[in-house]
Amino acid sequence: MFTVSAKTQYAxxxxxxxxxxxxxxxxxxxxxxxxxxxxxxxxxxMRRLKVAxxxxxxxxxKGGYRMVLDPSAIxxxxxxxxxxxxxxxxxxxxxxxxxxxxxxxLPRRFWVGLKAAIDGYLAEHTLKDVAEG
Amino acid sequence: MFTVSAKTQYAxxxxxxxxxxxxxxxxxxxxxxxxxxxxxxxxxxMRRLKVAxxxxxxxxxKGGYRMVLDPSAIxxxxxxxxxxxxxxxxxxxxxxxxxxxxxxxLPRRFWVGLKAAIDGYLAEHTLKDVAEG
DNA sequence: CTATATTCCTATTAAACCGATAGGAATAAT
DNA sequence: ATTATTCCTATCGGTTTAATAGGAATATAG
Ligand code: FES
Ligand code: FES
Numbered sequence: 001m002f003t004v005s006a007k008t009q010y011a012x013x014x015x016x017x018x019x020x021x022x023x024x025x026x027x028x029x030x031x032x033x034x035x036x037x038x039x040x041x042x043x044x045x046m047r048r049l050k051v052a053x054x055x056x057x058x059x060x061x062k063g064g065y066r067m068v069l070d071p072s073a074i075x076x077x078x079x080x081x082x083x084x085x086x087x088x089x090x091x092x093x094x095x096x097x098x099x100x101x102x103x104x105x106l107p108r109r110f111w112v113g114l115k116a117a118i119d120g121y122l123a124e125h126t127l128k129d130v131a132e133g
Numbered sequence: 134m135f136t137v138s139a140k141t142q143y144a145x146x147x148x149x150x151x152x153x154x155x156x157x158x159x160x161x162x163x164x165x166x167x168x169x170x171x172x173x174x175x176x177x178x179m180r181r182l183k184v185a186x187x188x189x190x191x192x193x194x195k196g197g198y199r200m201v202l203d204p205s206a207i208x209x210x211x212x213x214x215x216x217x218x219x220x221x222x223x224x225x226x227x228x229x230x231x232x233x234x235x236x237x238x239l240p241r242r243f244w245v246g247l248k249a250a251i252d253g254y255l256a257e258h259t260l261k262d263v264a265e266g
Numbered sequence: 267c268t269a270t271a272t273t274c275c276t277a278t279t280a281a282a283c284c285g286a287t288a289g290g291a292a293t294a295a296t
Numbered sequence: 297a298t299t300a301t302t303c304c305t306a307t308c309g310g311t312t313t314a315a316t317a318g319g320a321a322t323a324t325a326g
Contacts, residue, residue: 040288059294
């Protein structure tokens with residue numbers, strides 16, 4: 001339970017890889033080979049990281065992806081949310097009106113608290129922390 | 134991401150329902166109707182809760198399930214683990230030898246910490262807390 | 267002893283999700 | 297023009313999940 005998808009694990013490995021490049025471009029293929037990730041699959045992942053503003057990209061020859069932020073400024077939560085979207089232990093944490101039991105839904109506070117605990121942990125660790133172990 | 138399965142949510146609702154019964158027996162069907170859970174599906178869930186020692190059961194007429202512990206003594210982690218087994222954000226948190234990157238696996242500490250954060254939250258909230266909101 | 271109500275067990279189904287692949291369009295350098 | 301890359305969409309096979317089905321074991325009631 002609460003397993004982290006391969007996609008997210010790949011994203012984290014790719015980001016640690018890019019972090020070592022200190023702003024230089026690396027292609028999707030290079031990262032895939034360095035980190036042992038299916039190349040074509042990684043393409044989609046890198047695109048999501050870009051949409052989230054965590055990396056920058058350039059097309060064509062000499063293109064690739066590069067890190068635009070300092071690894072210490074990238075929260076692990078940023079990476080996770082870039083890939084998976086907002087964390088929702090149950091669908092109703094965002095929309096109380098979905099609660100089958102109405103406004104008096106008892107477990108709701110519990111789930112909201114769980115989300116806060118997970119978000120909290122992920123937000124207080126940066127890519128730099130993880131890349132350095 | 135980190136979504137809680139329907140099975141676990143059902144289990145929690147069923148436990149809060151039983152908690153209100155103060156030790157009296159309730160049948161699987163009664164709980165299902167009270168909590169709006171597919172009856173036949175709930176049977177398997179109740180059985181797991183029993184195996185975990187969280188409830189007691191009696192077969193035949195007048196049978197059913199009953200709470201044997203004080204709700205304040207039941208950690209939410211107990212319920213979650215009864216249904217889902219140990220929480221593992223990544224498979225290698227339990228077995229470091231599985232780490233694709235060997236002993237020097239950098240993200241490992243991060244995942245172990247995440248598990249600790251989730252387990253911690255779930256262990257410091259009891260069924261009583263949740264049942265009362 | 268029979269009928270009934272329940273837990274208990276196993277198998278099966280339908281749908282959703284996930285990891286991965288395929289094929290190509292757009293774009294930039296050579 | 298050729299080549300190398302990001303970008304986009306579709307699809308496939310496998311796994312998981314929610315739910316159902318059917319019945320064996322067991323206890324109570326009459
Ligand atoms: S119904 Fe899920 S928190 Fe209310
Ligand atoms: S390979 Fe997963 S934590 Fe090491």
